[in-house]
Amino acid sequence: MDSFIIKGDICWSKSKTELNTVRDGYLICEDGVCAGVFRYLPEKYAMLPMLDYSDKLVLPGMVDLHIHAPQYAFRGLGMDLELLDWLKTYTFPEEAKYAEREYAEKAYSIFVSRMIKSATTRAVIFATVHKDATILLMDKMEASGLISYVGKVNMDRDAPDDLREPGAEASAYDTFGWLNHIFGSYTRTKPILTPRFLPSCSETLLNELHEVQRAYEIPIQSHLSENPGEVELVRRLFPKTAFYAQGYEQFGLFGNSGKTVMAHCVYCTPEETELIRKNGVYVAHCPSSNMNLASGIAPVRKYLDMGIHVGLGSDVAAGESESVFRVIANAVQVSKLYWRMADDSCRPLCFEEAFWLATRGGGEFFGKAGSFDPGYEFDAVVLDDRDLFIYNDLTVEQRVQRDVYLGADIDRICAKFARGTRII
Ligand code: GUN
Ligand code: FE
Numbered sequence: 001m002d003s004f005i006i007k008g009d010i011c012w013s014k015s016k017t018e019l020n021t022v023r024d025g026y027l028i029c030e031d032g033v034c035a036g037v038f039r040y041l042p043e044k045y046a047m048l049p050m051l052d053y054s055d056k057l058v059l060p061g062m063v064d065l066h067i068h069a070p071q072y073a074f075r076g077l078g079m080d081l082e083l084l085d086w087l088k089t090y091t092f093p094e095e096a097k098y099a100e101r102e103y104a105e106k107a108y109s110i111f112v113s114r115m116i117k118s119a120t121t122r123a124v125i126f127a128t129v130h131k132d133a134t135i136l137l138m139d140k141m142e143a144s145g146l147i148s149y150v151g152k153v154n155m156d157r158d159a160p161d162d163l164r165e166p167g168a169e170a171s172a173y174d175t176f177g178w179l180n181h182i183f184g185s186y187t188r189t190k191p192i193l194t195p196r197f198l199p200s201c202s203e204t205l206l207n208e209l210h211e212v213q214r215a216y217e218i219p220i221q222s223h224l225s226e227n228p229g230e231v232e233l234v235r236r237l238f239p240k241t242a243f244y245a246q247g248y249e250q251f252g253l254f255g256n257s258g259k260t261v262m263a264h265c266v267y268c269t270p271e272e273t274e275l276i277r278k279n280g281v282y283v284a285h286c287p288s289s290n291m292n293l294a295s296g297i298a299p300v301r302k303y304l305d306m307g308i309h310v311g312l313g314s315d316v317a318a319g320e321s322e323s324v325f326r327v328i329a330n331a332v333q334v335s336k337l338y339w340r341m342a343d344d345s346c347r348p349l350c351f352e353e354a355f356w357l358a359t360r361g362g363g364e365f366f367g368k369a370g371s372f373d374p375g376y377e378f379d380a381v382v383l384d385d386r387d388l389f390i391y392n393d394l395t396v397e398q399r400v401q402r403d404v405y406l407g408a409d410i411d412r413i414c415a416k417f418a419r420g421t422r423i424i
Pocket of ligand 2: 066068223263315318
């Protein structure tokens with residue numbers, strides 16, 4: 001069934017700073033695409049089946065622009081470390097386990113089942129360096145009905161032997177093998193080129209990945225200017241590049257060949273920020289992760305004022321939770337700290353802006369997603385939040401704020417749809 005009506009209390013972004021709300025409205029899905037929201041049911045849709053969610057809250061599905069599927073298994077560990085120590089102590093040893101099919105099968109089944117239960121309908125996902133485990137993850141994501149980009153990670157240096165790929169050629173060869181294998185296999189799951197971050201890629205590898213990108217014309221994801229220790233490491237490893245992003249750009253991996261999303265962007269220099277804008281690179285803002293790893297706070301206000309594309313990322317497991325609701329709340333909270341403690345010219349984000357980032361902002365990376373405006377792909381989540389408002393008569397907007405801040409995505413989701421397909 002991908003043409004139907006949802007009746008309920010509906011909310012989505014009108015603009016970056018305003019929400020649209022319709023109490024007791026009708027949201028129409030026609031062949032997987034949103035046909036609009038109506039106060040009264042138009043005659044021409046009267047024959048469609050109706051799902052009655054009266055008194056429940058209906059929101060666009062959340063978009064997670066940055067999450068590591070293999071890290072789901074160790075969420076909450078090592079949260080007192082900084083990035084480079086956390087990678088060495090927890091992340092790399094955990095990711096090495098995905099060489100084993102049995103482990104990958106178990107861990108990715110849990111990851112995907114949790115993604116199904118969350119409010120997320122779209123995600124941009126890091127897998128590991130392992131081709132077979134990445135294909136396994138893509139099979140599971142496709143079967144879930146969720147919409148995703150999934151990347152086999154590339155890393156040929158600065159990592160333990162049991163995780164590091166044996167060389168640039170081997171890494172590129174496996175990447176070609178992965179892409180050839182999955183070509184044409186899925187309708188909801190797409191590949192994305194995934195050099196882990198500059199410290200784990202030799203120049204030869206970056207050059208090889210440029211060839212892969214040219215051959216397959218796929219988008220690119222990576223990390224950028226996340227943590228002071230990492231930025232310093234890049235300076236040492238790439239002494240000839242003027243700034244971090246240039247290390248990607250000189251190999252056509254920074255929005256200058258394909259659509260690109262970079263996680264974090266906390267310490268971007270003015271030149272780097274300008275290159276992000278000029279090349280239309282998306283910033284995946286990951287406030288939960290940035291707090292946990294003491295990475296800092298990204299100047300999101302500056303990025304928005306410059307017209308840079310920004311969305312939100314959970315960055316599991318550096319972010320402890322896959323909840324994008326939690327990330328929305330954290331984005332507002334860290335923006336207030338940044339304004340108070342670092343730069344009082346950077347006005348804090350209002351709730352509506354953070355909600356927009358989690359839906360329309362990140363949704364743009366997928367095309368027309370993250371909105372109930374007509375023509376957008378139909379992604380929706382329904383929350384039974386009656387116990388949170390029934391006794392104190394909140395407006396729909398107030399309910400959205402409360403649901404997000406109180407984590408209603410944990411136990412109050414009663415239905416979820418991606419591209420018109422029912423997931424829950
Ligand atoms: N930089 C390189 N790898 C990672 C990772 O797995 N998580 C985070 N947060 N940053 C990274
Ligand atoms: Fe990350």
